[in-house]
Amino acid sequence: MWIKKYAPKSLKEFANQKEGVEKFLKWYNNWKKNKKPCLIYGPPGVGKTCFVYAFANDKNLEVIELNASDFRDADTLRRILGSAVSQGTLSGKEKIFLIDEIDGISGKEDRGGLAELLKILPNSKNPVVFTANDAWDPKLRAIREICELIEFKKIGVRDMEKVLKQILFKEGIEYEEGVIKQIALRNEGDLRGAINDLEIIARGKKKITIKDLEHIGYREREQKIFDTIKIIFKTKTIRGARFAIMSSDKDPEEILWWVENNIFNEYEKPEEIAKAFEVLAKADIFRRRIALRQNWRLLVYMIDLISSVAVCKKNVYRKFTKYQYPDRLKILSLTKLERELEKEKLEKLAKKLHCSTRKIKTEYLPYLKLI
Ligand SMILES: Nc1ncnc2c1ncn2[C@@H]1O[C@H](COP(=O)(O)OP(=O)(O)O)[C@@H](O)[C@H]1O
Ligand SMILES: [Mg+2]
Numbered sequence: 001m002w003i004k005k006y007a008p009k010s011l012k013e014f015a016n017q018k019e020g021v022e023k024f025l026k027w028y029n030n031w032k033k034n035k036k037p038c039l040i041y042g043p044p045g046v047g048k049t050c051f052v053y054a055f056a057n058d059k060n061l062e063v064i065e066l067n068a069s070d071f072r073d074a075d076t077l078r079r080i081l082g083s084a085v086s087q088g089t090l091s092g093k094e095k096i097f098l099i100d101e102i103d104g105i106s107g108k109e110d111r112g113g114l115a116e117l118l119k120i121l122p123n124s125k126n127p128v129v130f131t132a133n134d135a136w137d138p139k140l141r142a143i144r145e146i147c148e149l150i151e152f153k154k155i156g157v158r159d160m161e162k163v164l165k166q167i168l169f170k171e172g173i174e175y176e177e178g179v180i181k182q183i184a185l186r187n188e189g190d191l192r193g194a195i196n197d198l199e200i201i202a203r204g205k206k207k208i209t210i211k212d213l214e215h216i217g218y219r220e221r222e223q224k225i226f227d228t229i230k231i232i233f234k235t236k237t238i239r240g241a242r243f244a245i246m247s248s249d250k251d252p253e254e255i256l257w258w259v260e261n262n263i264f265n266e267y268e269k270p271e272e273i274a275k276a277f278e279v280l281a282k283a284d285i286f287r288r289r290i291a292l293r294q295n296w297r298l299l300v301y302m303i304d305l306i307s308s309v310a311v312c313k314k315n316v317y318r319k320f321t322k323y324q325y326p327d328r329l330k331i332l333s334l335t336k337l338e339r340e341l342e343k344e345k346l347e348k349l350a351k352k353l354h355c356s357t358r359k360i361k362t363e364y365l366p367y368l369k370l371i
Helices: 019-032 048-059 070-074 074-083 113-123 138-146 157-171 181-186 189-203 210-215 221-235 238-246 252-266 271-295 296-312 326-334 336-353 357-370
Strands: 037-042 061-066 094-099 127-132 148-151
Touching: 019 037, 019 148, 019 252, 037 048, 037 138, 048 061, 048 094, 048 127, 061 074, 070 074, 074 113, 074 210, 113 138, 138 148, 157 181, 157 189, 181 189, 181 210, 221 238, 221 252, 221 296, 238 296, 252 271, 252 296, 252 326, 271 296, 326 336, 336 357
Parallel strands: 037 127, 037 148, 061 094, 094 127
Antiparallel strands: none
């Protein structure tokens, strides 16, 4: 698998996590003094496990991974952790212990092993690294309290793209512009997921195209709307947001619903949220006017007002937001079949009666029903 084949062999190949890595190095250098274990936490696929191996490789350390079965029996545990550096290793290398995914060790598997571990830790002869997805899991309280906490964050789109392109380069595979970005965006900071997706579509190929993404359930249209929404929320200028709306393949009305549904997901300060909804409400007034009077010249005002949501924030939120599909569009798509059937019938009638479908719906149908 490519995630194994291209796992970083050295910190030089390790992407992102600058802060986390710095904190880790500091922790490691101080370890002899305070013997504190550390807990690397963060979402899946951001390099928690492979980081420890890359680091160990650089430092010529031996990684000893403990798993759930080692926790079953306290004696084994004590022996492993308590053994001196020089003992028990054939290579003579210094060791580092890795207890991966500690939050995954269930109560049943644990059988008091964790409690034992906590007792042994202060006397450990070697540094111990825990990893977990969620450091705030109540189960981990005791561990959290004794550990140096090190956060690994979601990996940024650009860093993900860099890693993915590097892999394609080494595999000798060409790519159409945009494919890599889509994969990176879609995986929302999870590099493992991104590499796996890439492998599925690219393995054994000479070149990959946007169309290949369909195999793994990517729909191009939705991707584009995610990009558009992201720009509107992350840019600092109305012009930037307007450009995103104008170059989207969705109509401005649909974008309006997307923005409406995601203001809460992106903005955090009440005054920003209030301001954003206010300009959006004004955009909505124009939407109605356009629909009622078919006055498309008003569209530019609607677009400008939607774009103004961009400047309702004081600072750009440097976070990954999971943008949600608008509820309103969900309902519309659920009733799509129904509406299409209705439209079909209306069009048949319109042909026979020589008038608009709208006239039939509002003026004729009520009487037809009575008759
Ligand atoms: N920061 C990173 N730099 C380079 N490769 C990474 C990084 N994060 C993840 N990967 C790739 O993704 C795979 C899975 O990462 P892993 O360390 O198992 O994630 P985690 O333990 O956080 O779930 C690795 O084998 C590697 O190929
Ligand atoms: Mg892991």
